[in-house]
Amino acid sequence: MAILLLFLAILAAAALLLLLLAKAVWVTLSCYYLTPARIRRALKRQGVDGPPPRLLVGNLRDVSSLVAASTATDMGSLSHDIVPRLLPHYVLWSNAYGRRFVYWYGSEPRVCVTEAGMVRELLSSRHAHATGKSWMQRQGAKHFIGGGLLMANGAVWSHHRHLVAPAFMADKLKGRVGHMVECARQTVRAMREEVEKEGNEVEIGAHMARLAADVIARTEFDTSYDTGKRIFRLIEELQRLTARSSRYLWVPGSQYFPSKYKREIKRLNSELEQLLKESINRSREIADEGRSPSPCGRGLLGMLLAEMEKQRQQQKGNSGDGGDVVGYDAQTIIDECKTFFFAGHETSALLLTWAIMLLATHPQWQDKARAEVASVCGGSPPTSDHLPKLTVLQMVINETLRLYPPATLLPRMAFEDIELTGGEGETMRLPKGASVWIPVLAIHHDEAAWGRDAHEFRPDRFAAGAARRRGTFLPFAAGPRNCVGQAYAMVEAKVALAMILSSFRFGISDDYRHAPVNVLTLRPRHGVPVRLLPLQQRP
Ligand code: HEM
Numbered sequence: 001m002a003i004l005l006l007f008l009a010i011l012a013a014a015a016l017l018l019l020l021l022a023k024a025v026w027v028t029l030s031c032y033y034l035t036p037a038r039i040r041r042a043l044k045r046q047g048v049d050g051p052p053p054r055l056l057v058g059n060l061r062d063v064s065s066l067v068a069a070s071t072a073t074d075m076g077s078l079s080h081d082i083v084p085r086l087l088p089h090y091v092l093w094s095n096a097y098g099r100r101f102v103y104w105y106g107s108e109p110r111v112c113v114t115e116a117g118m119v120r121e122l123l124s125s126r127h128a129h130a131t132g133k134s135w136m137q138r139q140g141a142k143h144f145i146g147g148g149l150l151m152a153n154g155a156v157w158s159h160h161r162h163l164v165a166p167a168f169m170a171d172k173l174k175g176r177v178g179h180m181v182e183c184a185r186q187t188v189r190a191m192r193e194e195v196e197k198e199g200n201e202v203e204i205g206a207h208m209a210r211l212a213a214d215v216i217a218r219t220e221f222d223t224s225y226d227t228g229k230r231i232f233r234l235i236e237e238l239q240r241l242t243a244r245s246s247r248y249l250w251v252p253g254s255q256y257f258p259s260k261y262k263r264e265i266k267r268l269n270s271e272l273e274q275l276l277k278e279s280i281n282r283s284r285e286i287a288d289e290g291r292s293p294s295p296c297g298r299g300l301l302g303m304l305l306a307e308m309e310k311q312r313q314q315q316k317g318n319s320g321d322g323g324d325v326v327g328y329d330a331q332t333i334i335d336e337c338k339t340f341f342f343a344g345h346e347t348s349a350l351l352l353t354w355a356i357m358l359l360a361t362h363p364q365w366q367d368k369a370r371a372e373v374a375s376v377c378g379g380s381p382p383t384s385d386h387l388p389k390l391t392v393l394q395m396v397i398n399e400t401l402r403l404y405p406p407a408t409l410l411p412r413m414a415f416e417d418i419e420l421t422g423g424e425g426e427t428m429r430l431p432k433g434a435s436v437w438i439p440v441l442a443i444h445h446d447e448a449a450w451g452r453d454a455h456e457f458r459p460d461r462f463a464a465g466a467a468r469r470r471g472t473f474l475p476f477a478a479g480p481r482n483c484v485g486q487a488y489a490m491v492e493a494k495v496a497l498a499m500i501l502s503s504f505r506f507g508i509s510d511d512y513r514h515a516p517v518n519v520l521t522l523r524p525r526h527g528v529p530v531r532l533l534p535l536q537q538r539p
Contacts, residue, residue, distance in 0.1 A: 033107070036053075036107045036108075039431045039433055042431040048101065049101060050097050051096075051103055053103075058108070059103045059104045059105070060106060063089045063105075067086075070088040071086070071517055074526075075515060078361060078514050080403045083445045086441060086517070087439055087518075090439050090442050093112070099114050099115065100112065100115075102434075105136065106136070108435050110435045114446070115422045118421070118422045118428065119443070120478065120479075122436060123438075124479045125480045130416045131412040131414055132413055133153060133412075134435050137151065144242055144269075144338060145335065145342050146335030147335050148335040148338060148340070149161060149164060149340075157481075161480075163303070163304070163307055164336070165484055166303070167220075167303050168486075168488050173384070176219045176491070177383060177495060179218055180219065180491065181382065183214045184211060184381075184495055184500070185381070185499065187207055187208075188503045191207055191503075192534055195532050195534060201530075201531055202531075204352075204506075204527075204528045205524060208349045208496075211352070212346070212349035212352065212492070213229065215348070215492055216228075216341060220301060221279055221299060221301045222279070222283050222299060227279060228341075230275060231276070231341055232345060234268055234272040235338065235341055238265060241261050241268070273334050277334065280305065280333060304333045304336055305333065308333060340485075344485050344489070346521050347406040347489065348493065352496055353524065353528050354400050355397060355497060356528065357512075357524070358400055358457050359396065359506070360507050360508040363507070365392075365396060365457070365459060366501070366505070366506070369392050369497070369501055370502065370505075373393065373498045373502050376389045379502070381499060382495050387495070393494055395459035395463065397490065397494070398473070402444045402473060403445075404516065405522060406522055407522075408439070408521075408522050409439055409441070410437070410438040411436070411437055412435070412436045412438070413433070413436070414430045414431065414433065414434050414436065417430065417431055418430040444472075444473065449472040502535065505535060506532050507530065508528075508530055509529035509530055511529045513525075513526045
């Protein structure tokens with residue numbers, strides 16, 4: 001009898017194992033072959049075609065070898081015609097297959113959409129819940145930003161977005177201008193010291209990175225400069241390691257393979273989370289002692305902590321029924337901190353760096369912007385009342401974001417079948433599971449939208465504002481899922497550039513090598529060395 005029971009148990013276990021194995025095979029087959037094939041057929045029926053994919057790797061190798069070839073050397077001249085260099089695959093395939101085409105990132109089909117009408121519609125609130133970030137993207141960003149706002153989808157995204165958006169409203173931003181001026185003042189001081197000690201050739205990118213890091217750490221997280229610096233270093237390192245370890249995400253099950261990168265990522269991530277926990281605890285202690293203006297400290301961290309506290313109280317009131325799936329717990333706050341440190345730092349630093357490169361190479365616009373700052377601010381640091389009056393500076397910033405948008409691509413995944421209508425009433429049905437890639441850089445340089453001088457620095461094209469460029473000017477994306485920090489980034493850029501323009505005259509160094517590269521964001525490969533001439537006024 002015992003033997004029979006043992007035999008039956010073994011049989012049941014074997015059947016279970018077989019069932020699990022069959023399920024794994026089915027999921028893998030469906031993920032890596034059946035679903036992509038269904039999407040491919042659906043797109044092909046509508047005339048959306050593209051380069052033939054290889055099994056599993058898709059067109060990954062084509063993209064990497066094309067980009068490796070186009071970025072192997074610096075650009076010969078200071079041309080802003082950078083699309084063929086940074087998106088050579090886009091140029092090749094849009095010429096071969098038309099403006100709408102599909103290529104394959106491993107087994108993920110990526111439909112490239114550029115028509116303004118379709119882009120606007122895709123990003124509109126109509127599809128806010130039917131689109132979001134794909135598994136591949138979320139997996140790729142998991143370790144350095146976790147599940148924060150940038151990578152959240154559906155109800156979780158909507159809840160977090162409503163929670164953090166008020167922190168970036170115009171009235172709240174006014175209170176940050178003073179802190180931003182203080183951070184910019186320190187940057188100007190550091191630049192002057194460098195000129196005094198080491199001569200007037202200064203690499204501006206490093207100063208702008210420090211400035212943007214200092215602004216976000218101090219205004220949003222009450223964090224000291226040194227802690228902020230360590231946090232940024234860790235995020236940068238995690239970003240680099242994650243990019244390496246994600247190279248094989250297209251291999252089925254690769255997310256479970258152990259690797260030296262993953263071990264290092266784990267170590268750095270726990271150091272990062274420990275630092276963030278300490279910052280959070282300090283912020284709470286300061287609030288408990290009544291030393292901060294808001295109940296939980298100022299800035300974004302204060303708001304997040306206040307929300308967590310509110311939910312805790314509510315749960316206590318409900319005797320902890322714990323039904324809130326989008327609740328704020330410590331890990332959510334840590335993920336949100338990582339997200340904002342990441343999203344609000346590098347992008348802003350790059351905007352400032354490219355703006356200074358462009359002003360250094362266009363002295364007439366530099367003079368014009370400086371004259372405006374002098375007339376509006378009268379030799380004092382900018383205030384929140386001055387900022388809307390800096391219209392030349394606003395045009396310079398917009399034109400910088402057009403030519404060198406820090407985020408060159410906007411990714412979205414269709415979670416259901418979506419019908420998009422283009423400008424001339426044309427429609428496209430995006431099948432569920434297709435990823436859409438909006439090549440922002442190519443749209444910003446499109447001669448049909450911007451004219452024959454699309455690759456030239458001409459800030460006056462924004463004289464009537466940026467609002468009428470809907471669908472063709474997307475540095476901060478658009479629609480409900482646009483950049484939540486857009487107004488913040490604009491205030492920061494105006495404050496920093498106004499302070500720098502009134503402290504220095506600058507020209508591009510003979511050592512500058514024009515070599516934009518796209519490593520998650522669009523950056524100058526060798527930095528931007530400029531020649532600084534300190535001016536008398538010191539705002
Ligand atoms: C020049 C500076 C900046 C640029 C060009 C920029 C660009 C963008 C873009 C293109 C997106 C959409 C990304 C996507 O959906 O895939 C985005 C989202 C986001 N940005 Fe920015 N950003 C900048 C500054 C900032 C700052 C200063 C902050 C925070 C203080 C910030 C926080 C965020 C967050 C949290 C999201 C996710 C929003 C959501 O999904 O609801 N960004 N940004």
